[in-house]
Amino acid sequence: MKDGPDIARIAALIGDPARANMLGALMSGKALTATELAQEAGITPQTASSHLGKLLEGGLLHLRGQGRHRYYSLSGSDVAETLESLMGLAAGRGHLRTRTGPRDPALREARVCYNHLAGARGVAMFRALRAAGHLTEADGVIDLTEGGRRFSEEFGIDLAALERGRAPLCRPCLDWSVRETHLAGSLGRALLARMETLGWVGREPGSRVIRFTRKGQAGFDAAFPATP
Known part of the structure; x- marks a missing residue:
């Protein structure tokens, strides 16, 4: 080229x-x-x-x-999203690391991706938000609906503060392990931060793994119910 x-x-x-x-x-x-x-x-x-x-x-x-x-x-977040996409491409083509261990299932379940939630839990959250009509997705663009704004604010997110920043509110990020979209952008980061404040999750030292507490599992399942 x-x-x-x-x-x-x-x-x-x-x-x-x-x-x-x-x-x-x-x-x-x-x-x-x-x-x-x-x-x-x-x-x-x-x-x-x-x-x-x-x-x-x-x-x-x-x-x-x-x-x-x-x-x-x-x-920047664009670098993180590019790396996450390359991980998905590598995994999809069978180019996986031969080193395995107990952290692998945990990484696939829930991990941090540049300060937003990724893995099966991140994808489940995105699915639930979309199924509830809180998010719309078209041609790779994600928008927060009025219902989504109400949900976010009731969840404890200061949307006005997020919108004063330069980062986009919602961005799609391809999850390398599930091969579906999870939510990035300032809202994605704020949702994970809020879960930490609520005591729902904790970060495993020296790893990208996120562990859900018993309280967090129940709260997450209630806020973001599973979809077919």
């Missing part, structure tokens, strides 16, 4: 196994240090520094300093 965006450069940045592991670790939405990312990738700090420099130069990461520490994060 001689003209247009240079997708080969982005693909090369993501395609390196060490860089892919570091990007995947940042999908939790939590900023990490170079040392932590080196451990995630299984490489030396010196090698990690070189990889991180390339990712910064390519616009995939954001770096900020706090005191003596430097923290790396994904440069």
Whole structure:
């Protein structure tokens, strides 16, 4: 492709196994240090520094300093959604990691995807919102209905505050494990944050896994009833 965006450069940045592991670790939405990312990738700090420099130069990461520490994060939700879509493509073509363990089922059940809910629970929430008429979806565009606005506010979401931000309220994100849409955007992030405030969920340290409490399971099932 001689003209247009240079997708080969982005693909090369993501395609390196060490860089892919570091990007995947940042999908939790939590900023990490170079040392932590080196451990995630299984490489030396010196090698990690070189990889991180390339990712910064390519616009995939954001770096900020706090005191003596430097923290790396994904440069935006579009990067996270691209990575999630690539995970879905890889899984759909059978390109799965050979390493398995007890975390795999948990990741498929509920995980954080750049601070919004993903996995089977995330897809179930999206299905329930759509079935209740709270969301409309057409041509890849998601809108919040009036009923959805009422539901969100009753759930404890400050929509006015969200709409003052620059991020879109609702965005579709393809779930790599279920191969269906879950809800991203500022509303998706706010819903997960609200579940944390209510004590419905907790994040597993050092992982993207989200654990639902007994109270959270009951509350989630009542708020987002299962659909056929």
